[in-house]
Amino acid sequence: MLAKDIHCKFESANYKRFTPMITSLSIFISLICLTTAWSCGFYTLRYSENTWNRALLGLSLLGLAAEAVLLVQYIAPTQTNNFGFFNSLAFTTWLIAIPCMLIAQRQHNLLIPLFSLPLTLITLLMMLLWGNSNDITAQANWSAGITYHVIFSIGAYTLLALGAMQALLLLLSQRWLHQRQLAVWRFKLPPLETQDHWLFAFIGAGWMLLSIALISGFLFVDDLFAQHLVHKTLFSCLAWGVFATLLFGRRKFGWRGKTAIYFTFSGFLILLLGYFGSQFVLEVILHRK
Secondary structure: OHHHHHHHHHHHOOOOOOOHHHHHHHHHHHHHHHHHHHHHHHHHHHHOOOOOOHHHHHHHHHHHHHHHHHHHHHHOOOOOEOOOHHHHHHHHHHHHHHHHHHHHHHHOOOHHHHHHHHHHHHHHHHHHHHOOOOOOOOOEOOOHHHHHHHHHHHHHHHHHHHHHHHHHHHHHHHHHHHOOOOHHHHOOOOOHHHHHHHHHHHHHHHHHHHHHHHHHHHHHOOOOOOOOOHHHHHHHHHHHHHHHHHHHHHHHHOOOHHHHHHHHHHHHHHHHHHHHHHHHHHHHHOOOO
């Protein structure tokens, strides 16, 4: 049923970047490789050692490369840009998955890919089923300033999402250590100080990109407080304030541990609601371009 729905969708849509054979092959490779990588990783973690080896890395990167072809097909089917809700969601999780795979390879840790790969698969399926360039999503030829704004916004969201995942990993590590569970040794998690360093590295870089994105938005977007953008703008500014407070508290008072974790979760949730929440309501529920 799923394959039939996707096939019918491509038959009715006007995608011009690639031939149907390349598109179908990309769908097959991405779904098979990502599903196999996650399944093998889960089996390895469940019944063997927690080791993210090169075979799993290569399988994941092959699946992500095939998904990149699909993202080009959906986001830029012609000479216009189509960052609708499902397309943006798939593109963001794809961007998050790439550094997750590389970090997992460096740390030889399976937990991060087991978090990110299911999200990538789910959002890929959602894009294949509901992300149509001929539907309600507005297409536009962007100016260079708007393009930079979008790039910085997506980059900021990706880094802050990585920070949120690192905060979740840090929270699990602390709980396992306090409860004297063996999971922290079995999963070969990095020391808490290393995880804390990674957390603030992601948050600091993401906050800087978010600052540039907001500045470029005020400079290049005609009306940043228009009715369809006001929620996104206000939530983004509020999230910027939360992360700025966290970085100030870190520098001034040495915040770490649960304080840093909950600030990270709060800021990321606000940012998530500001972008995907408002976009979901506008496009999926209200059917507005």
